[in-house]
Amino acid sequence: MPEHTRYSVAALRTFAERILVEAGLEPGEAALLGESLIEADLRGIGSHGLTRLRTYAQRVQTGVVQAGSVPRIVREAPGALAVDGCNGAGVPVGVTVMDWCVERARTQGSCFATVCNGNHFGIGAFFTMRAARAGMIGLAMSNAPASMVPAGGKRPLLGTNPLSVAIPAGTSPPLVLDMATSTVAQGKIILAAKEGATEIPGHWAVDENGQPTTDPQAALRGAMLPFGGAKGYAIALIIDVLCSALGGSAPSTGIHSFWDDFERPQNVGFFMGAWSIAHFMPLPEFHKRIDALFTTLKSSPPAPGFDEVCIPGEGEQRRAEQGRREGLAYAPAVMADLSALAQEYQVAFIEEGCDA
């Protein structure tokens, strides 16, 4: 495969922010959303990076996402917030709510929030890593438009409802679980199709008849499969319950498409929050214990065909460090789309090079 041009993280972030501001977002909102997209690309989650910039911008420009909207606490008790996202852009709303939880957890030990009237929040790790940086354990979940079959079913009734948990460690990097409850995020099939792939692994999705398929187009007409069969289905359902029944958002079956519905707000729900470690265990003792756990895992012998045992999030962290050093590269289809976007919004295109 030919080596693609690399672009500096700073230049990519500036470009994304400018497009989003031109589309109508406030500068602060655009900065957070742009940062989340670049963070996704840095972590190797291309499905949730700049490839989505056009759609995020279009959703703001058409007014189906409300620019400048500030989330509102509608019910509050110690450790519990019920928040109305007021149809604001998902990333800034999620950041505001996570920061409220972290602040309250400092004195209360923990705080969890539901969010209704939300929009696509991108990668869950963007929020949970904020809590981990504050010395807390972060949790973030969201429901999403129905695109995944329940175990044993052939109709899509649940979203690929993501789940992220981030746990800070002492000397080791944090543990960051960030996953779709489908075998992989549906965005990976959308990106594969955009890049011209003709085949995907057979355990990712089913076609319209509920039969496993390796054809990305048939998979997009069909539905995703839950990870781990009935277990992934159960977790996706629990997330839908927390977001919709508890939080007041639409259930997955009532959430409108991020990609092609520019008339009706999505009404996505989030469930997020933070535990303050120091309220449960003195921080230095926790760090000692978690480092010992990770050392045991890291020093264990790899199975045939593997180089090492990894801590969840370790691969993403390594990729991010490399991307910050060397810049990020994109497939030609993604670059062509970004270049067209630059023209449409009259924004200077991204300069080549890296920050280092």
Ligand SMILES: NC(=O)c1ccc[n+]([C@@H]2O[C@H](COP(=O)([O-])OP(=O)(O)OC[C@H]3O[C@@H](n4cnc5c(N)ncnc54)[C@H](O)[C@@H]3O)[C@@H](O)[C@H]2O)c1
């Ligand atoms: N906003 C939404 O509606 C939505 C919906 C679905 C997914 N997403 C996002 O999509 C992204 C991708 O999800 P995915 O399920 O395709 O991710 P993935 O399959 O790439 O990774 C899932 C998790 O497994 C861990 N992991 C992978 N290999 C490992 C190994 N060998 N050892 C230890 N840990 C390992 C990763 O660190 C990660 O935490 C996530 O950021 C998620 O938040 C968002």
